[in-house]
Amino acid sequence: MTHHSPSDIAFSPAVKAQQEAKGSRDLFAGGDVQNPWPDRITPDLADFIAAQTSVFLGTASAGGQPYIQHRGGPAGFLKVLDDYQIGFADLAGNRQYITLGNLSENPQAFLFLIDYAQRRRIKLWGRARVVEGDPALLGRLVPEDGRGRPERAILFDIGTWDVNCRQHIPQRFEAEDVRAALMQREQRIAQLEAELASRPKP
Known part of the structure; x- marks a missing residue:
């Protein structure tokens, strides 16, 4: 089958008929010209x-x-x-x-x-x-x-x-990314707690 536009691969004649019936064909046809897939x-x-x-x-x-x-x-x-x-x-x-x-x-x-x-x-x-x-x-x-x-x-x-x-x-989010973010947060908390503990008490 010959395709005139790359989007014709997805937009078969049956798909285009549905787009026409549902009122979206002009939107996609215009995109094929101005911004082809x-x-x-x-x-x-x-x-x-x-x-x-x-x-x-x-x-x-x-x-x-x-x-x-x-x-x-x-x-x-x-x-x-x-x-x-x-x-x-x-x-x-x-x-x-x-x-x-x-x-x-x-x-x-x-x-x-x-x-x-x-x-x-x-x-x-x-x-x-x-x-x-x-x-x-x-x-x-x-x-x-x-x-x-x-x-x-x-x-x-x-x-x-x-x-x-x-x-x-x-x-x-990926489990590994969540674990890494939580570890970074825990390290930051530990760092802040250590800084507070090292400050001279009034």
């Missing part, structure tokens, strides 16, 4: 990707049955390989292989990234493929402080992406 990885997006510790990968079978798989790891486990491609090491799991089966017959895929602390989410449409038996590629993708046994690589080629609004995103 990006089709490559910008520096800002690359920074956002590098900071993520979690990602949701959406695929579907040839018959259209959807599936969402979660993948996580230390910041940097999701790697930008060039201006159009993201990759990550697929770790040993429950051996259902639903994502692998879907991608073997339907390369259309979707990545959903969400940062709860900053209340920001990014949607990426594209095509994904599984790469087996490439130790050099897998070596590029495995994070230094990662856990689990890497079995293969999954590469995602970006078609387009969009940033969602912050509305309705609950603000949550």
Whole structure:
């Protein structure tokens, strides 16, 4: 299918028909001209990707049955390989292989990234493929402080992406960040208490 604008990947004729019926088509059509959706990885997006510790990968079978798989790891486990491609090491799991089966017959895929602390989410449409038996590629993708046994690589080629609004995103913080903040506060309290104790009594 030929796309005249990157947003056509998300806005199929059926989607545009719904937008027209609901009164929002003019808004999005105008945006396609004035501010078209990006089709490559910008520096800002690359920074956002590098900071993520979690990602949701959406695929579907040839018959259209959807599936969402979660993948996580230390910041940097999701790697930008060039201006159009993201990759990550697929770790040993429950051996259902639903994502692998879907991608073997339907390369259309979707990545959903969400940062709860900053209340920001990014949607990426594209095509994904599984790469087996490439130790050099897998070596590029495995994070230094990662856990689990890497079995293969999954590469995602970006078609387009969009940033969602912050509305309705609950603000949550990583447990490690909360622990670090509490430790810093406790250290500061201890420091102030020591300073008070060292002052000469009147």
